[in-house]
Amino acid sequence: MSTDLRLVLFDMDGTLVDSQGAITGAMAEAFAEVGHVAPTRDAVLSIIGLSLDLAMAELAPGADGPTLDALVEGYKSSYMKARKAGGQAHSPLYPGTLEMLAALDAVPEYLLGVATGKSQRGLDAVVAAHELTSFVTRQSADHHPSKPHPSMVLTAMAETGVAPEHTVMIGDTSYDIDMGRTAGVHTIAVDWGYHPADQLNADYTINSFAELAPLLHRLWKA
Missing domain, CATH: 1.10.150.240 (Putative phosphatase; domain 2)
Known part of the structure; x- marks a missing residue:
């Protein structure tokens, strides 16, 4: 790896x-x-x-x-x-999403991916509608057991050759955080999603996408 x-x-x-x-x-x-x-x-x-x-x-x-x-x-x-x-x-982006993805994609060492409960067709439709071209690995419900099984994260790491300690899972539900934790990666909760962020027990929580890049820098600089 x-x-x-x-x-x-x-x-x-x-x-x-x-x-x-x-x-x-x-x-x-x-x-x-x-x-x-x-x-x-x-x-x-x-x-x-x-x-x-x-x-x-x-x-x-x-x-x-x-x-x-x-x-x-x-x-x-x-x-x-x-x-x-x-x-x-139909499914609008949250504020700052495009700017955040562009900023992370500009970092040479960063690879971006998706691990979603959507079907592959649904995932592809959202990616196309919003022109989300940064993702090098896309894991969907069609090819994996349901979250919180770690299969999506494990497969994404295998595809990209990245170790667990160099991987983060970012999500808004207990299924996302539990999946990441089971896979042995860092977990980051967002506080604008569908489950209360203070109940997810993630390693970190962010209140906006503006906080993500600085958090990742601190995490991997340590």
Whole structure:
């Protein structure tokens, strides 16, 4: 493994993009299609980051297999239609995201990546909509066990040849932080996401993306 390179991994929903409106809307439509009462906004936000099948099982614990399958497919269909109609506005970037990514990408030793509970199609759509060209590794739910299993982080490190002590996982939910911790990497929570940052027990917490580059500099200078 390289002793020079540093890997900076980001969650997507709730960390780089604010997709809560799109997600809660698609959930409401999916539940309506099967005749179930939609889960509350707080309930939906609590499962963001999980793979979709696990998320639906959490939101509809009494549902049978065919109903859960219908919920998953209904959600996918609703979300995709809204994404095509909404473009960038469907899942807007949080303030400072583009500037932060550009600044980190300009550091020769830094490699940027994504580890998300989104499908590969959903991830690719967000990357294309916002022209997020900096990511050299993209890990999605289609190819891994659901977070907090460490597979996404471990695969990203294997692809880039970066050691755990030179890797950080940045996210907004317990699934992100637990995934990073299990993989043996540094963890950074953002305080604008979908789980309360003070409950995540991350190694570090940032209040804006302006704090990230200085934090990484201190972390890897030590």
